[in-house]
Amino acid sequence: MAAPRGREGQIVPIELLVAASRECGAVVSGCSTPGRPRPHGSARLLPLGAPGFHCRARHGHTPRRQKGRGFTRTLASPKAKTTLCNTVLDNPSQRNKDQLIRAAVKFLETDTVCYKVEEPAGLVELQKNEWDPMIEWAEKRYNVEIGSSTSILGPNIPARTKDTFTSHLASYNTWALQGTEDDLSGIEYVIAQLKSLILSMGVIDRHIPVEKAVLLSRLEEEYQIQRWGNVEWAHDYDLYELRARTAAGTLFAHLCSESSTVKHKLLQD
Amino acid sequence: MASLGSPLRTLRSLLRELRYVSAKAGRPYRDMAAYQHLREAFRAHRITSEKLCRAQHELHFQAATYLCLLRSVREHLALHQVYHARGERSTEEAAGLVGLKLPQQPGGKGWDP
Numbered sequence: 001m002a003a004p005r006g007r008e009g010q011i012v013p014i015e016l017l018v019a020a021s022r023e024c025g026a027v028v029s030g031c032s033t034p035g036r037p038r039p040h041g042s043a044r045l046l047p048l049g050a051p052g053f054h055c056r057a058r059h060g061h062t063p064r065r066q067k068g069r070g071f072t073r074t075l076a077s078p079k080a081k082t083t084l085c086n087t088v089l090d091n092p093s094q095r096n097k098d099q100l101i102r103a104a105v106k107f108l109e110t111d112t113v114c115y116k117v118e119e120p121a122g123l124v125e126l127q128k129n130e131w132d133p134m135i136e137w138a139e140k141r142y143n144v145e146i147g148s149s150t151s152i153l154g155p156n157i158p159a160r161t162k163d164t165f166t167s168h169l170a171s172y173n174t175w176a177l178q179g180t181e182d183d184l185s186g187i188e189y190v191i192a193q194l195k196s197l198i199l200s201m202g203v204i205d206r207h208i209p210v211e212k213a214v215l216l217s218r219l220e221e222e223y224q225i226q227r228w229g230n231v232e233w234a235h236d237y238d239l240y241e242l243r244a245r246t247a248a249g250t251l252f253a254h255l256c257s258e259s260s261t262v263k264h265k266l267l268q269d
Numbered sequence: 270m271a272s273l274g275s276p277l278r279t280l281r282s283l284l285r286e287l288r289y290v291s292a293k294a295g296r297p298y299r300d301m302a303a304y305q306h307l308r309e310a311f312r313a314h315r316i317t318s319e320k321l322c323r324a325q326h327e328l329h330f331q332a333a334t335y336l337c338l339l340r341s342v343r344e345h346l347a348l349h350q351v352y353h354a355r356g357e358r359s360t361e362e363a364a365g366l367v368g369l370k371l372p373q374q375p376g377g378k379g380w381d382p
Binding site: 250 | 273288290326327330331333334335337340342344345348349352353
């Protein structure tokens with residue numbers, strides 16, 4: 001298919017990523033439960049003239065800024081139930097941004113990374129070596145306090161921490177945060193997949209790559225796999241599924257909230 | 270902080286994934302729009318003034334995330350095909366597992382009129 005072009009004649013990256021996924025052969029327009037028809041054609045590319053999608057070029061200095069928002073991307077696996085659908089719709093689950101943020105911050109209390117075990121010793125060691133640096137990074141980056149605990153009640157998160165995270169999450173626009181009716185996309189999705197707010201922030205802030213975040217999220221499972229052996233059709237299957245979903249979620253969040261500026265150096269005469 | 274490796278490695282892995290995709294689509298991968306875009310993007314962002322290296326890292330991170338997505342979707346599909354795609358065995362196959370054959374009744378079982 002011909003490369004879709006932006007208004008200024010340059011290739012728009014988001015459309016191309018959609019094109020790539022489409023050519024994956026795995027893309028099917030639809031929703032997460034393919035049997036159910038959508039009331040409107042939701043799985044579609046937003047037309048180039050859609051609001052929030054504009055290119056500006058100025059003469060002289062030529063800094064060009066393009067902001068791509070709102071793209072449709074659907075990946076389907078053969079299993080009907082595990083279709084991963086990233087679709088930008090108007091808010092079907094009727095939750096506004098504040099509720100989303102509050103739900104996400106509430107997740108911090110049950111964050112995976114904050115719950116440590118006391119035995120076996122190998123797992124304790126592993127958790128100390130792998131999870132503590134993440135918590136330290138989060139504490140330093142956001143200037144907050146997050147403890148970790150071994151009790152069943154979990155760590156005690158001070159209110160200031162919650163406020164900091166609330167304001168940080170509020171800086172992302174709704175499309176980067178929000179979900180669709182059946183599957184969530186964006187940051188919320190990543191949090192739901194990784195079961196951890198801290199790890200999700202690490203990935204969204206580009207601190208750790210997606211594979212590492214998935215590894216940290218499944219730390220106990222990896223420990224047991226090393227101990228007892230790997231079952232390919234269950235462990236690897238889930239691992240790749242988790243990786244795919246997390247990667248899709250972060251890519252969506254990044255693409256929804258990025259804006260790129262191209263600055264050309266002027267030739268010195 | 271886990272390192273992403275060199276951008277060249279990411280680019281080559283991305284091209285390999287695109288080759289797998291295009292093999293399925295049946296077209297040469299150089300025709301694909303995604304290939305053109307990747308090539309241009311990697312070339313355009315190769316040279317920076319090194320003042321703001323962070324932006325380069327961000328783009329590389331995005332490329333690495335996309336690579337992770339493509340790779341894990343492909344592996345997931347492959348595992349699914351191998352282990353979970355076949356469905357149930359038919360009655361003949363199930364009987365054949367233990368060396369039995371289904372009984373033949375030439376006149377039919379009498380259920381159909």
